[in-house]
Amino acid sequence: MKNKRIYQVAEFMARVLTNGSKNLVTRETGKVMREALEGRIQSEPQGTVVVLDFSNVGIIDFSCAEEVIAKMMARLIQREYGDKYILLTSLTPNQEENIHAALQTKRLLALSLKGAKKPKYLGVLNPYLMDTLQLILERKSITARELADLTQVEINTASTKLLNLHKARLVLRERMSLAEGGGRQYVYKSLLEI
Amino acid sequence: MKAPLSLHEGSFEYLLSQWGQRLSYPSDIVKINLRDTKFIDPFGMVGLIQFGRYLRLNGRNPFLLLPNSLDVLRYLDRMDFFKYVQNLFYLEPQDFTIEEKYLRRHHSDVLLEITSIENTDDVHIIVEKVRERAENILNIHLHYGPMEIDSFVVALSEICQNIPEHSKDMGFVGIQKYFYGKKLKKNVVKIAVMDLGIGIKESLSPKYASYASHWSDLTAIHLALFKGCSRYDDPGRGQGLTNVRKWVQKWNGKMVIRSGTAYTGLIPTWEFAPYKRSSLTFFPGTLVSLILPEKSL
Numbered sequence: 433m434k435n436k437r438i439y440q441v442a443e444f445m446a447r448v449l450t451n452g453s454k455n456l457v458t459r460e461t462g463k464v465m466r467e468a469l470e471g472r473i474q475s476e477p478q479g480t481v482v483v484l485d486f487s488n489v490g491i492i493d494f495s496c497a498e499e500v501i502a503k504m505m506a507r508l509i510q511r512e513y514g515d516k517y518i519l520l521t522s523l524t525p526n527q528e529e530n531i532h533a534a535l536q537t538k539r540l541l542a543l544s545l546k547g548a549k550k551p552k553y554l555g556v557l558n559p560y561l562m563d564t565l566q567l568i569l570e571r572k573s574i575t576a577r578e579l580a581d582l583t584q585v586e587i588n589t590a591s592t593k594l595l596n597l598h599k600a601r602l603v604l605r606e607r608m609s610l611a612e613g614g615g616r617q618y619v620y621k622s623l624l625e626i
Numbered sequence: 627m628k629a630p631l632s633l634h635e636g637s638f639e640y641l642l643s644q645w646g647q648r649l650s651y652p653s654d655i656v657k658i659n660l661r662d663t664k665f666i667d668p669f670g671m672v673g674l675i676q677f678g679r680y681l682r683l684n685g686r687n688p689f690l691l692l693p694n695s696l697d698v699l700r701y702l703d704r705m706d707f708f709k710y711v712q713n714l715f716y717l718e719p720q721d722f723t724i725e726e727k728y729l730r731r732h733h734s735d736v737l738l739e740i741t742s743i744e745n746t747d748d749v750h751i752i753v754e755k756v757r758e759r760a761e762n763i764l765n766i767h768l769h770y771g772p773m774e775i776d777s778f779v780v781a782l783s784e785i786c787q788n789i790p791e792h793s794k795d796m797g798f799v800g801i802q803k804y805f806y807g808k809k810l811k812k813n814v815v816k817i818a819v820m821d822l823g824i825g826i827k828e829s830l831s832p833k834y835a836s837y838a839s840h841w842s843d844l845t846a847i848h849l850a851l852f853k854g855c856s857r858y859d860d861p862g863r864g865q866g867l868t869n870v871r872k873w874v875q876k877w878n879g880k881m882v883i884r885s886g887t888a889y890t891g892l893i894p895t896w897e898f899a900p901y902k903r904s905s906l907t908f909f910p911g912t913l914v915s916l917i918l919p920e921k922s923l
Contacts, residue, residue, distance in 0.1 A: 451747045451750050453750040453753075453754065454754075455750060455753050455754065455757075455779075455783075457749055457750060457753050457780075457783040457787070458746045458749050458750070458783065458787045458790075458791075459787065459791060460746040460790075460791075461746060461750070490753075490757065491753065491757070491776050491779050491780055491783070492780075493780045493783040493784055493787075493866070494780065494784060494865060494866050494869045495783075495784060495787060495866045498862040498863075498865065499862075502862050503862070524772075524773075524776065525773050526772075526773050526776035526777055526780065527776075529777075530780060530869075533865065533869055534862060534865075537854075537861050537862050537865050538861060538862055
């Protein structure tokens with residue numbers, strides 16, 4: 433069972449930053465913040481989608497973005513936090529720009545939510561996976577068979593794409609039983625649907 | 627040593643070259659004459675402060691002959707210059723006073739008085755202070771919107787944090803708005819940040835010295851500014867300065883870094899200056915100068 437947790441980053445800052453700053457600047461600050469966020473994420477149940485809400489956070493400089501977001505996304509993919517996912521929300525254009533630059537240097541991608549609008553992609557993703565990610569975000573869920581049929585590719589290719597997106601922690605994966613003839617298959621779901 | 631009439635990021639080198647010629651003088655007294663100086667920008671001020679520290683660290687007794695111009699004295703006072711130099715230099719005259727009516731004005735073009743940077747908390751204080759004052763100067767005079775103001779503060783943060791992060795020393799920063807009548811017919815904001823630390827070459831040496839055919843200050847600054855090189859292996863490191871350079875380029879600004887015996891940087895078309903120089907008088911640490919012009923409406 434997947435669940436969602438929203439973390440108010442400003443509240444974390446108020447709790448762990450002794451200087452009372454509202455800005456996420458410097459690598460040292462980033463390290464303190466990352467460790468606080470990691471501690472909480474690790475304690476969440478498996479399958480949790482953590483939404484980092486940046487409301488009321490001042491500026492985020494590149495170094496801090498790299499220390500907090502880029503390192504966390506890299507560790508998330510390495511499964512250091514277990515089966516968890518991270519989304520970002522309520523970022524200002526400047527915050528998005530710096531997080532994007534930080535993720536780009538590590539060849540990582542994160543989704544930034546903007547209300548009901550389409551999520552923004554921060555960082556980079558292998559182009560061959562981008563179309564599939566967009567398709568899942570639009571359709572909300574997809575199986576390898578459906579992807580193979582829709583995009584006219586072999587089912588193995590479709591499966592590999594979906595698995596890679598799941599490994600990048602950009603889509604959820606749930607196993608379901610087939611009604612007819614038994615057997616099981618995976619359904620890949622958009623993170624936004626939790 | 628006679629300071630130029632106008633002491634700024636371009637002419638500070640003149641002062642250092644005079645020092646280079648006097649290095650072997652036996653006297654421990656070094657006098658810097660500002661008597662005829664009519665203009666000093668933040669780079670000139672933080673440069674003088676760091677020069678005073680450098681002389682002290684080398685066992686010299688530095689004297690500062692203060693400008694005759696009351697306007698210059700008032701401005702130096704407004705920038706908190708005396709707060710730092712009085713412990714470094716013997717000031718001449720010792721008993722100068724600035725009349726009360728000339729002290730701090732409410733409406734000032736000072737975005738940040740000379741401020742010391744010793745640790746991360748200092749960077750937070752600087753960022754907070756500049757964000758508070760940004761509306762008055764960056765928005766009204768430079769027409770920067772919220773996005774540009776945030777980018778400006780991020781650039782400032784990246785440059786300032788290099789001091790506690792890399793220099794192994796403390797540093798100073800100062801920011802002021804000016805009108806560049808002759809060159810640009812626009813307002814500009816000038817940022818100066820300096821430390822007397824290990825410098826870029828020493829910071830990068832363990833990782834890059836053996837790969838370079840001619841390992842020099844110029845090569846090291848070039849790697850840090852244009853190639854995103856850092857002494858750390860993590861690919862995310864070293865990008866702060868590179869990103870600042872990209873923003874400055876986008877805003878058609880000027881960015882110069884001096885470290886050791888060389889400088890290099892971005893020189894926009896509105897400025898007449900060499901983009902790199904080497905074999906200069908050695909001065910420790912890293913000196914950063916940014917000049918960002920008003921946004922065209």
